[in-house]
Amino acid sequence: MSKSSQKQRWWNNAQYRSLFFQVVLVAMIVGFFCFIGTNTLANLEKRGISTGFGFLSLKAGFGILQSLIPYDESYSFGRTFLVGLLNTLLVSALGIFFATIIGFTVGVARLSNNWLISKLAGVYVEMFRNIPLLLQMFFWYFAVLRTLPSPRQSWTAGEVAFLNIRGMYLPRPLFGDNFGFVVWTFVLAIVATVFIRRWAKKRQDETGQPFKLGRVAFGLIVGFPVLVFFALGSPLSWDIPKLQGFNFHGGMTVIPELTALVLALSVYTATFIAEAVRSGILAVNSGQTEAASALGLRKGKVLKLVVIPQAMRVIIPQLTSQYLNLVKNSSLATAIGYPDLVSVFAGTTLNQTGQAIEIIAMTMSVYLVISLTISGIMNWYNKKIMLVER
Amino acid sequence: MAVLITTPSPSLSPPASSVGVVGWLKQNLFSSPVNSIFTLAGLYLLYSVLPPLISWAFFQADWVGTTKEACTSNGACWVFVGVRLNQFIFGFYPQSEYWRVVLAFSMFAGLIGWLLIDRTPKKGLVGAFTVFCYPIIAYYLFYGGAFGLPVVETYKWGGLMLTLILASTGMFFSFPIGIILALGRRSSMPIAKLISVIFIEFWRGIPLITVLFMSSVMLPMFIPENMQIDKLLRAIIGIILFQSAYMAEIVRGGLQAIPRGQLEAAEALGLSYWKSMGFIILPQALKLVIPGIVNTFIGLFKDTTLVLIIGLFDLLAVVQAAFADPKWLGFSVEGYVFVASVYWVSCFSMSRYSQHLEKKLHTGHAR
Known part of the structure; x- marks a missing residue:
């Protein structure tokens, strides 16, 4: 066997080359x-802005329209961050809730064998998907909610909930002393259901006997707390908003900004969720449904045991990215x-303090963090329901 | 006496209720009681929404005139849109220079049309012209400052024109960056991979608004003091960084779909990394992801509306600003409907085009 006649030049060696490229890359990034960094420091010094997070403990001195925690002008900038964060989380949670409901309904409706319903769902998806979200938001806020009647001419639902230009007024629940027990029974019922489900699955795996979990769970989770609630003498009353002078007092106020935002976010995102649901259901091979029927499963069972679990595998990743x-x-x-958060913190707080870098x-x-957490949870779930292959 | 009939009696025609219009109705709209209820509810919805909408938008609308007084009927006042149409399209661009914008966009439309329509000759040459020469021509047409064209500062740009400029520049520059990032993410060099992953995940994890805020507030601090970056340019830089991360993920999807044998074959032929990527892998991968690219472009086109938050006057912002004109108060619905229809028509046709492409490119796998 002859020795390799030509000695490879070191700059033709793949390893050296990749090392060289990476060193250059790192040098470029560090240099950048x-x-x-030096420019920023020089600029900050020129403008007399001190760096650091010390500003968070300074007094904010501005009001915020809606806050889930106690807040007024005397609180610090750190508090404004928290208020903004909670408001963002609130609107995201509400948006996700409604978008999921609308999205699943429309997605299923689009596959309906009712021609009119499936066409209507299609029109909904195509219409709202192709209009920018910001425009929809402006439409709901400026063109719809800003033109509602004044408090005196409010629209009302049964004289307990009111809608006018200043917002939506809903009855606020007032929890009595014993209401905590109802909450505890509810939590207890959920824990019990989890255990019963485990036992039922084990029994079915071993003996093949199915267990009617749905009814038992419903009885436990809904029925039991309701029983406790009445047994304790209904420790819940409602604070109903009342028109006094020019405005409503009492009850719970949903500011029109929140309504417009949740409406626009959920209507827009629901179109994408609907498409995800539709593609998920269509991705299940029709042979699966036929095989399930051939085994003698009823239509509802086919959906629950065969179609939905498989469709979820396609739906979940898309759903995650929509969330x-x-x-x-x-x-x-x-x-x-x-x-x-962006409006309160990256807007007002930034304007007041000028600490652009820290705030952004x-x-x-x-x-x-929110993105990584949601995708982390969803990846975990996705892994759990993934097809187990040998 | 037995009678033997050898010809079969003709088959009975299907019952009248299962063919024709009645059959279709029965099968598609009234197949079960629940379905019938849904159908009736749907019909009621259509009845209560469509006629008033159509009469508002068309039959009772006012179309001609120059002032608010021309709007006397109950319907929409399209006069508002008509009077301000120039502003909606060109922003505050000087009227005497409109031809430059029109010329630049018609050239663009012509070039793109040439590239998209099948069976036009010399696609390579036209493509190279679009990529290398057209941006320079467009820059001088829009901004001026050479060939005797007066300079039009960017703060005068606005309306639909600005929207299109933002979207197409964002797309144009994010495409090559996205390809490089995608290659980096699949590279065997650990540091290159790490940097690409961090870049992509960072920009994909934050909202475009914070990117725009960052580019408008933080970017001026990052550069030496004697340098100035134009507001529009800052927004475009932000959009490019944001968009290239999304583009990278799309391209990566295409790269993953190419079987490993292709790269191995290229290497066996002795092609270098860049040659095998440029001649073998990327042409196949990019062809696969054209629909995905069109879809991100649709997303970007809709997202350009966000620049109004940092004070640029795109289509939506110009229309929104027009509502504040004391001579034309109370026509916001007409304005929003106009903007929505512009966006809707563009996005819907683009998405249809991408679906058409998907069908066309889906060759060989069809069963």
Whole structure:
């Protein structure tokens, strides 16, 4: 066997080459960050802005339209961050809730064998998907909610809930002393259901005997707390909003900004969820349904045991990215003045303190953390329901 | 006496209720009681929404005139849109220079049309012209400052024109960056891979608004003091960084779909990394992801509306600003409907085009 006649030049060696490329890359990136770092420091010094997070403990001195925790002008900038964050989480949670409901309904309706219903669902999806979200938000806020009647001419549902230009007024629940027991029975019932489900699955695996979990779970989770609730003498009353002078007092107020934001976010995101649901259901091979029917399963069981579990595998990843989009899109709130994180913190707080770098960095990291958490949870779930292959 | 009939009696025609219009109705709209209820509810919805909408938008609408007084009927006042149409399209661009914008966009439309329509000759040459020469021509047409064209500062740009400029520049520059990032993410060099992953995940994890805020607030701090970056340019930089991360993920999807044998064959032929990527892998991968690219473009086109938050006057912002004109108060619905229809028509036709492409490119696997 002859020795390799030509000795390879070192610059033709793949390993050296990749090492060289990577060193150059790192040098370029370090150089880039040094460049902007020195510029930033020089610029900050020129403008007399001190760096650091000390500003978070300074007094904010501005009011915020809606806050889930106690807040007024005397609280600190750190508190404004928290208020904005909670408002963002609130609108995201509400948006995800409604978008999921509308999205699944429309997605299933689009596959309905009723021609009219499937066409209507198609029109809904095509219409709202192709119009920018910000435009929809403006439409709901400026063209619809800003033209509602004044408090005196409010629209009302049964004289307990009112809708007018200042917002939506809903009855507020007042929890009595013993209401905690009802909540505890509810939690207990859920825990018990989890255990019963485990036992039932084990029994079915061993003996083949199915267990009617649905009814038992319903009885436990709904029936039991209701029983406790009445046994304790209904420890719940409602604070109903009342018109006094020019405005409503009492009850719970949903500001129009929140309504417009949730409406636009859920209507827009629902179109994408509907498409995800539709593609998921269509992805299940029709042979699966036929095989299940051939085994003698009823239509409902076919859906529950065969179609939905398989469709979920396709739906979940797309659903995750839509949830992430919704959370990120909730930052559009700033355009209509809903006090979310971007509007309160990266807007007002930034204008008042001028600490651009710290504030933008904090805002971005919040969204990064939310994104990574949601995708982490969904990846875990996705792994759990993934096809187990040999 | 037995009678033997050898010809079969003709088959009976299907019952009248299962063919024709009645059959279709029965099968598709009234197949079960629940379905019938749904159908009736749907019909009622259509009845209560469509006629008033159509009469508002068309039959009772006012179309001609120059002032608010021309709007006397109950319907929509399209006069508002008509009077301000120039502003909606060109922003505050000087009227005497409109031809430059029109010329630039018609050239663009012509070039794109040439590239998209099948069976046009010399696609390579036209493509190279679009990529390398057209951006320079467009820059001088829009901005001026050479060939005797007066300079039009970017703060005068606005309306539909600005929307289109933002979307197409964002797309144009994010495409090559996205390809490089996608290749980096699949590279065997650990540091290159790490940097690409961090870049992609960072920009995909934050909302476009914070990116725009960052580019408008933080970017001026990152550069030496004596340098100035134009507001529009800052927004475009933000959009490009944001968009290239999404583009990278789309391209990566295409790269993953190419079987490994292709790369191995290219290597066996002695092609270098860049040659095997440029001649073997990317042409196949990019062809696969054209529908995905069109879809991201649709997303970007809709997202350009966000620039109004940092004070640029895109189509939506110009229309929104027009509502504040004291001579034309109370026509916001007409304005929003106009903007929505512009976006809807563009996005819907683009998405239809991408579906058509998907069908066309889906060759060989069809069973």
